[in-house]
Each structure stands twice: as C-alpha cells, then as structure tokens.
Amino acid sequence: MKNTDIHTNENPFLAKWLAGELSDTDLQKLVSKEDFIAFKKIKKGLDAYRVLETPLEKSFKDLETKLETKKSEKIIHLYKKWAFSIAASLLLFIGLNYFFKSNTMQYKTSVGEQKTFALQDGSEIILNANSMISFNPKQFKNKRIVYLQGEAFFKVKKDKKPFEVKTKNGTVQVLGTQFNVRSFLDYFQVHCYSGKVKVVYKKGEKIILPNQVLSVLNGKDVQIAQNFYESPLWIHGETSFKSTPAKYVFTALKNQYNLNIDDSKIDKNILFTGSFPNNNQDVALKIVLDALQLKAIKKENTIILEKK
C-alpha cells in the first residue's frame, strides 16, 4: 500500500468507501491499482459474508414475514391486474365494435399463452393457453353468458343475475364465486374454489361446493374429487391431472408447447396422475413419458410415442 503506517491519523477513507460515502473513482486516486482491485474483491467477499454468515434464525424470521405479506399481496396483485385489464378491455371493446361492427367479443390465447381480462360486470377471467372465450356484450347486460373452449379460471362478481359458462361439454352456472373450467375434446372438469357452482352436462347435472372437482369424460363418466389448492396450478405455471386418460394430457401438452404428437401406437387411455411445468418443454415431456412408461422417437417435427 502507498502508506503502510498502521498507527494512523490518516483519513479513514476505506471506511468511508465501504459505506458508500467515497466513490470508486476517488478510491482509485488513493491506492495502487493492485490494492484497488483487491479492495473491490474484498467488498464483494464482504457482501457474500453477510449473506452467508447471518444467523439462520434471523433470515428464517424474515422468510416468515415474507410469507405472511405474500398472502395479502396476492389479493392486491390480482386487483391491480384486474384494473389494468378493465382499461385494456374497454379499449378493446370500443375498438372492436368500431372496426368489426360484430356482435361478438372474443378473447383468444395462443399455445403457451395466458391472458387476464375483465368483463363489464367486473368479473375477472384468467384464460389458459390455446383457449377462447366469447360473448355478446350487448346481451351480457341482461344475461351473463360466456362461451368457453379450453380452460379458464373465473372470479365472478356477485349479482342477482346468474353467470353462465357454456362449453361444448356442458354448462356451469353460478351466482358469484370462483371456479375453474376445463373443456377440451370430450373432457369436462369444473373445480369450485368458493361459492356454489351448478354443473350441467350431457347425462345430468350436479352442484359442487368449494374444494370439489367434478370431472366428466365422454359425457357420462362422472367423478367428484377433493382438492384443497387455493387457486389453479396452471396460473402458477403448472398443469396438473389426476387419474386422467393420457390422451387428454397430450392435448394439454400441445396447448402449452408447439408439439406434434403421434399417439397412434399406444393405449391412449392409460391413466396419468401428476403435473408438468408450463415453461420447460423437455422437463414436461420427460415427466409425462416417465409416468406413463413411454418413450419418444423424434421424426422430423413429430414425436412418436411408443411403449418402453
């Protein structure tokens, strides 16, 4: 160092620099180049020291606080999304009406995409990948009906007028509540998160309560299961199925990723239970294939599935 004197009345510039009261450029003027690089590295090492040597009790307490605030933040975050979407969808509403003069409003998502938007009554919809919601805005004021193809999570505003979600596989009626609807191919699943939901399908109808999941395959095989998650996994980036025939799982994979799947050589009805991530195609495929004991052969753009 320039000044190796340890008993010092010299200006404690290193302390000031560490505290951010002295800039790097100023420090460079006071020490050699070698020392400057050394101090920069020491500073980084000291930051690491703090991260690594802080007593775990303290950082665990911080974590607990974060978990508490996260619970309340979630609600605020969704309301923010909702407010932004109302503005966006109002613009969209006006725009579409003006340009297309059509009677139908449509929201569509592409493969792997999710969209959040609000309806005129304040109900909020989160649309999963490769899905579509359509409705007639003028008629909506009198009868709250939307058409769904694919999957969406609904947060319906309480109102005297019932809210209906119509799909190819059945209808869901509610007054004001939160629920998830999945409808593709002949697979129909409704998960009630709060309130009461009436599901009407080909061979009958049923009212389900919070934490109940109603699955209807092919219009007739009905299953009611319990599920205590607070919101659909797909909103958090995962697609999940319980004892569901493989063919529906493949469709779900195709909704999230651009895949061509040839499942002609396998039994499409083997049951799958599990979940795959929506942001990692390789991991998702591996999970599904491993669970079903299948292997995949890539031919050009197609994935051909075979028994292992």
Add this chain to the structure above:
Amino acid sequence: MYKELKDICKPEAFKRVYFLYAKEVKSFLIFKYGNVEQAEDITQDSFIKLWENCKKIPFNKAKSYLYTVASNAFINIKKHEQMKRKHQDKLSKEGTTITPEHILLEKEFYQRLKRVIDSLPEKQREVFLMNRIEKLKYKEIAEKLNISVKAVEKRMHLALKVIRKEIGNI
C-alpha cells in the same frame, strides 16, 4: 414423529428444511453464478415456492427442488438484465470503473476472507460485524458502543487494511 418430519407442510419440518439447505443454496448462487446481490432474495423466493408447493414435494426431493427453482430464477434475471443492457448500451457510455459483476468470487478466496475476519482484533471485529452482518450504520454503532463516529470509522479502516494485508495474493 418420523412421518411428521417428512411432511414439509408442517411448520417444524419446513423450518428444519430451511436450516438444512438455506446456506447451501445461498452458497450455490454466490459461487456458481457469482451472484451476491440477489442471492438472498432468490433463496428466500425459492423457499417461498417450496412452501407454496409443500403438499407435492416430499422431504427427500426438497433439496433438488430448491436448487432448480433458484437456478431458474437466476437465469430469468440474467435474461431480463441482458435485454435491459441491450437498450441501455445504445444510450450511454459506461465509465472506467470496474463493475462488481465482473469480479469472480472463488470459494477459496472467501474461506480465506472468513478466516481473516474471524481473527481480527476484538475491537475491530466487533465494529466490523455490527456493520457487515447487522447492517448498522457507523452512527448507530457509535451510539451503541458509546464511542465517537470517528472512532468507528478508524476501526473499520484499520480492519480493512488488515484484511488487505492478510488476504495476500488475489
């Protein structure tokens, strides 16, 4: 009792997982990815995700889950920063100071640093830890120890000099 420890959704089990792996995940982020600034936040977020998914993750899968989530979080941040930098480079010219990102921190260097800090003279070490670990400002340390701010600064300054001397070759 054993069964309860396997279920991470139980607070005691979750706490145990934290105490087992938190430091490891932080080390992983700091030494493998060279990321100190966000190591703490990413680690906390990973444990939050673990908690939110506790029903689906058995105890013996917790460690790999944490590593995966932490890695992904870091990669996402890097991607985002890359995009930001692309835009910023067009707007401004950076000065000649060395940016922290370019300093690689080796585990071995860190171990030496730790040893040096642990063997600092008591007075310097006390002030040093209060500033570095408890994040107290010099003014607050002065009040706590009933000494002047100048005295605190002097001790920090000397501590840094000692560290520089003892750390030897970078």
